[in-house]
Amino acid sequence: MIAEATDLRSKGVFEVVAKREPIARVVEIPTEPTVGMESMLDEVWRDLGDENVRIMGLYGMGGVGKTTLFKNINNNFLNSPDSYFVIWVVVSKYRTLDKIQNDIGEKIGYSDKTWKNRNCQQKVADIFEVLSKKKFVLFLDDIWERIDLVRVGVPYPDKQNEPKLVFTTRSKDVCGRMSADKQVQVKCFSWEKSWKLFREKVGEEALSVHKDIPYLAELVAKECDGLPLALITIGRAMACKRSPQEWKYAIQLLKNSASDFSGMGDEVFPILKFSDDNLSNEKVRSCFFELCIVPR
Ligand SMILES: Nc1ncnc2c1ncn2[C@@H]1O[C@H](COP(=O)(O)OP(=O)(O)OP(=O)(O)O)[C@@H](O)[C@H]1O
Numbered sequence: 637m638i639a640e641a642t643d644l645r646s647k648g649v650f651e652v653v654a655k656r657e658p659i660a661r662v663v664e665i666p667t668e669p670t671v672g673m674e675s676m677l678d679e680v681w682r683d684l685g686d687e688n689v690r691i692m693g694l695y696g697m698g699g700v701g702k703t704t705l706f707k708n709i710n711n712n713f714l715n716s717p718d719s720y721f722v723i724w725v726v727v728s729k730y731r732t733l734d735k736i737q738n739d740i741g742e743k744i745g746y747s748d749k750t751w752k753n754r755n756c757q758q759k760v761a762d763i764f765e766v767l768s769k770k771k772f773v774l775f776l777d778d779i780w781e782r783i784d785l786v787r788v789g790v791p792y793p794d795k796q797n798e799p800k801l802v803f804t805t806r807s808k809d810v811c812g813r814m815s816a817d818k819q820v821q822v823k824c825f826s827w828e829k830s831w832k833l834f835r836e837k838v839g840e841e842a843l844s845v846h847k848d849i850p851y852l853a854e855l856v857a858k859e860c861d862g863l864p865l866a867l868i869t870i871g872r873a874m875a876c877k878r879s880p881q882e883w884k885y886a887i888q889l890l891k892n893s894a895s896d897f898s899g900m901g902d903e904v905f906p907i908l909k910f911s912d913d914n915l916s917n918e919k920v921r922s923c924f925f926e927l928c929i930v931p932r
């Protein structure tokens with residue numbers, strides 16, 4: 637048997653035993669069901685199809701739904717007749733240029749460790765070589781400052797109807813600094829949308845336990861001021877409450893010491909505080925606090 641195996645081995649060609657799986661053109665990103673996103677999604681999708689829009693920025697406050705909208709745009713490319721190659725990178729505040737290059741590299745087929753250890757200039761050359769031959773859309777989620785595409789190796793999207801760059805940011809200024817052809821503001825929800833989302837999270841059963849609860853629930857939802865992140869967090873926390881007293885206590889807590897409310901301290905406030913920490917200096921910060929206490 638050994639002789640037979642040796643003979644077979646000598647006749648075989650084993651340089652490539654398995655081929656790499658082809659890289660998917662678009663990777664679907666899981667999303668939660670959304671409320672009232674269709675019109676915004678349609679608008680952004682239409683703008684993205686415009687050949688004069690090569691760089692698009694979505695801006696808006698923390699927790700307003702930029703990433704959620706972004707994921708839905710990404711998934712729209714799955715059914716799009718345009719054969720765009722879609723690259724998705726989460727940037728966030730502390731992501732280095734090297735990490736961004738690694739994420740892009742992975743998407744275009746440079747996933748091995750040796751490539752990740754190459755120096756920045758070599759990575760620039762590799763990324764540029766691949767992307768300049770592709771019709772691609774680059775999604776950069778959550779950028780906090782201008783990203784110099786040339787330093788990453790991404791060909792500048794300046795040819796009509798070819799590469800596109802779409803990004804999200806909390807800052808309108810960043811949209812300007814990225815020279816966005818189109819800036820779209822993602823706004824807080826209208827009251828109708830807020831109430832719909834809040835009802836969904838609390839659940840119809842919890843709302844119908846007592847005749848006073850729907851009215852008290854409206855007061856709680858109004859405290860969220862149309863911010864989806866707050867509506868979801870508070871709605872989920874209230875889903876198990878069954879008495880009007882618990883709802884009244886929630887209103888009191890939200891008005892007087894919202895950070896003690898379940899989920900607010902760890903899921904909502906850190907996100908909002910991140911924006912406050914990013915204000916340029918103490919003077920701006922104190923102006924912001926002064927304005928916060930002025931009743932609207
Ligand atoms: N239209 C919507 N319908 C239902 N839920 C939504 C909607 N928009 C946002 N959400 C929910 O609100 C929360 C915050 O949304 P998201 O993470 O997209 O905000 P963001 O603007 O990207 O915030 P950040 O600036 O912190 O990145 C998520 O839990 C998301 O599922």
Ligand SMILES: [Mg+2]
Pocket residue numbers: 702703704777778804
């Ligand atoms: Mg986000």
